[in-house]
Each structure stands twice: as structure tokens, then as C-alpha cells.
Amino acid sequence: MRTIDRMVAGFRSFRAIYYEQRPERVASLVEGGQKPEILLVACSDSRVDPAILMNAEPGELFVVRNVAALVPPYAPDGHYHGTSAALEYAVRDLKVQDIIVLAHSSCGGVSALVAATKHETMPDREFIQPWMSMMAGAVGDEEPAKASQDTLRQSIRNLRSFPFVQNAADLGYLNVHGWWFDMKEGALYRLNEDDGQFVRIE
Template identity: 60%
Template sequence: MGKPTVDRMLAGFKSFKAIYYEQRPERVKDLVDMGQKPEVLLIACSDSRVDPAILTNAEPGEMFVVRNVANLVPPYEPDENYHGTSAAIEFAVCDLKVRDIVVLGHECCGGISALVEHAETGKVPDRDFIGSWMSMARSCVEHGPDVEKVSRHSVRNSLNNLMTFPFVRERVEAGDLTLHGWWYGMKEGILWRFNSAKDTFEQGE
């Protein structure tokens, strides 16, 4: 029997430390002394199979990452409720001054599958938070019962919701911020990119 996952993760940290603190200490020193200056905000799913840093081979400090169930972006709703994703978007755009926002969807998303199942059967998840969270993507199911098609429409929906944030819209219209929709085809290892001019996803790498 192999090592428990947590033990392997601790061993992995030792490897990380050896690379960045022993072989490349100047990189860590820059991040500590100068602070983070990521150019990209990447909004991804919490799915354990879709790690943005691994998928993009990113270096520490390159991306400001937000992960939630089904990589959803809620509409702009400033009130007294808790808005973790919106707070992260605000910080990335207004304080870190990122130049790009990527919404990364993916194949085989459990949250989207549950959304489609609910639309087809009326079955409501026996959970306190997931049902209401996924409801913001309910309109995407109107495009049909195909889970992967709904998943891609959900990326579009999140891009539209990003534009409801005044500070996002302002920087996009000024040419200082660009929005990107990506969709990771897990089975084939293909990254699809949304072409807003053609309103379709095009195969990339």
C-alpha cells in the first residue's frame, strides 16, 4: 500500500522547498521583498483534477487564482452578504491591477452535471450551499441537456457576469483589461478558447 496522500503532499513540499529555496532563492526573495504582482486572475473550478498551476506550468507569483465549485462568477451584488469570489475579483482588478482575467471551465464537471440533473429530474441536492450556488448558472441549461455544452455556456455566462462589475467593465472598455474564456477537454488534453467575435470555442493547444 502506498503512502497516504497527505504524507506524499508533505514530501512534495520538501521538493518544492529544495527547488525554490535552495536552487532559486532569488525568486522567493523577490516575491517576499517586492510583493505579488500577478498579471493574470484565473477563475477555476475546485475540482481536484483541474489545477491551474499544473495545467499552465505557472511560476509562483504569476497568477492570482480563485477556485470555486464549477468556476462560476456571480453577478455584481454589493450587499452585506459574504461574497468570496467577488471580493477576490475586486482585489485582483482594483489592487493588483491584473491585465487579464481567465475563466477556466472543464470537461466532466460535477457541479454542472448536478445542475443538468436537477433540470431534468427536479432532484435537489441535499446540501446547504451547493444548490443555491449553482442556481446562478441555471439559464445555461436552456441550451440543452448535454453536460459539456452546458459547461461551455457556463463559461460564457461567467464572462458576462464579470462585465456587470463596474470596475471590470471600466478597465475592459479602457483597453487595460482583457477577458478570456477557456475550456479544458480533460479526456483528450485539449484547451479550447472562446472567440467572442464568433461566439464559439475554438480548439487551441
């Protein structure tokens, strides 16, 4: 059975549960609009789906997913910046209270970046290397797990380079969180920005 057929069948279960069996939550979200408290920046990796990892319900998480869960630096140059646009919309329009950047171990994008630093480049890739290169200064010749933590540290710094983020944080309206998921151990860590260390929270 192909996964796409499983997904269509899964949609039937979604509708049965959220529209027919317990329609209150979705009806309220359709009528009243979304009011998520959290913007989550996560990786596209199929193994770290935020709604599964956190048992979320519809309406709880406004989610950006890109390769390696990267936040680029503030650069209002008129180009297409998908992650920055979502960030802006979440903070300025939806007025989320928390931004979580969720990185993880065993990240393919980070491994590609580490390989590139060793000149083990993939010469015919047009997009993944420019994309990961935004983290080139943050990562050295190191273990991928450590590199993924370094990219998370840089993403948090980049996040704070957006004036609307830092201002909201300074005023106490917004909290910034760096979370790192150890996929092998099933453990969740948070970045302590004061000393740059990761502390296990679960």
C-alpha cells in the same frame, strides 16, 4: 501512503528547490510583493489544477477556485462574496492585465446542475444547489459538456457586469478570456465572445 503525507514530503521538495536551490524567484516575491498579471477563475476539480495545466511558477497566477469556475453577477449587497472579493482585489489592487475564466468538461458541479434541471435533485444538499442555481437560466436539458460551455458564457457575461471590470476592459487595461479545457482530449479552447463559439487554441 496517505496523500497528506505525500503533500508534506512535497513541501520539502518545494522548499529545497525554491528556498535553497534557486531562491531568487521567491526572495523577490517575498521582498517585492506579488505582481501577478493574471487572475484565473478555475474549478476546484482536482484534475484541472491551473499551476499544473499551465506549468506556472510562483507569482504568475492569482487564482480563485470554486465549484465549476463560476463568476456570480455583480451584487454589492454586503454579503460574503468570495469570488467577487477576489475579483475586486485582483483588478483594483493588483491591477491584473488579464482575467481568464477556465471551465472544463466532465465537471461534477455542472452535472449536478443539469440533473437538477431534470428534477433529479439531491434533496439534502444545502449549498451546492444554491451555488449552481446562479447558472440555472444559462443551462437547459443538455449534454454536460455543452452545459459547461454555457455556464462559461454566462460567467463571462457576469464578469462584465462588474463596473470595475468593464471599465478597465473598455479602457484597454484589462482583457477578459473564457477558456474551456477538454479533459478527455487534452485540448484548450477559447470563447469568441462575438459569436459565442469556441475556437481551439491548443
